[in-house]
Amino acid sequence: MLLANISDTYVRKKDIVKAESYIRKALAGNPSSYTYAILGDIYMQRGDYPKALDYLLKASSSSEAYTREKALTSLFRLKQVMGDWQGSTRVADTLLAFKGKQEEKWRQNNIYEIQNKYDREERERTIYSYRLYTGALVVIFLLVMTVFVFYHKYKTANARRNLLEKHLLVSEYSDRLNKMKLSQSVTNRELNFLRQRMNNMKDKEVEILSNGKLLYESIMGNGNTLYWSNQDFLDFLEYFKLIDMKFINHLDSMYNNLSPRQYLFLIAVERMGKNEAEVGDILAISASSVRSIKSRIKSRRIKG
Secondary structure: OHHHHHHHHHHHOOOHHHHHHHHHHHHHHOOOHHHHHHHHHHHHHHOOHHHHHHHHHHHHOOOOHHHHHHHHHHHHHHHHHOOOHHHHHHHHHHHHHHHHHHHHHHHHHHHHHHHHHHHHHHHHHHHHHHHHHHHHHHHHHHHHHHHHHHHHHHHHHHHHHHHHHHHHHHHHHHHHHHHHHHOOOOOHHHHHHHHHHHHHHHHHHHHHHHHHHHHHHHHHOOOOOOOOOHHHHHHHHHHHHHHOHHHHHHHHHHEOOOOHHHHHHHHHHHHOOOOHHHHHHHHOOOHHHHHHHHHHHHHOEOOO
């Protein structure tokens, strides 16, 4: 191919001797339609029209677009030089039709490239939108989970605070009632009112302990906490304090700010002798969630 290109360059410079030298070498190495087209140009410049016609006709049937166009163009000029006007007209028509097909192919390829580019950009836009949508969902999910966790902590803390306040009020009312009994200026109506208030609070405490006892017995009977509310966990803990306050004090001395679920986990493991699989069944959680609870409990351990 290189030798043929060099020969073609010399043909354009009308240096036929050098052009023929290189084209002969090209023919000896690998003859092709392209070399025939160049050889046809050489013979045409020499005035050997029959040989030029023979080689150009061979080259004009090439499947290579550049070679065929080159051969047809040279053949058109040759027909004119030979005075074959009808032949030159036919070649011109063939050449124009060939160029038209080539331009159509180019347009089709260009349209194909444009379509490919559009499809590629559309895919990129779709992927970007999907990533954006997925990212937004992840952010929303994390926000919802964060709100849920804080809300759960708030409800738990609020319930514990209310329970503590009730204990304190019962104690305070008991002290006031004892003082009022010793006082001569207090009427029976005032005593009855205070006694009623204290009894109501005690009834509420009894209700909590009763529910806690039922929940405790459910756990001892291989039940689980799947349908427990936050208040149920608190009630269970209050009842357990009643039956083993020493163990709760032990946990409080070992850990800071345990949640009711974490208390239950430690009670089940250390007090009831349950293994991790059994605790997972009690809390109705997976093995990975059990490991997560253990990790959070460990982080609350008092150092020193």
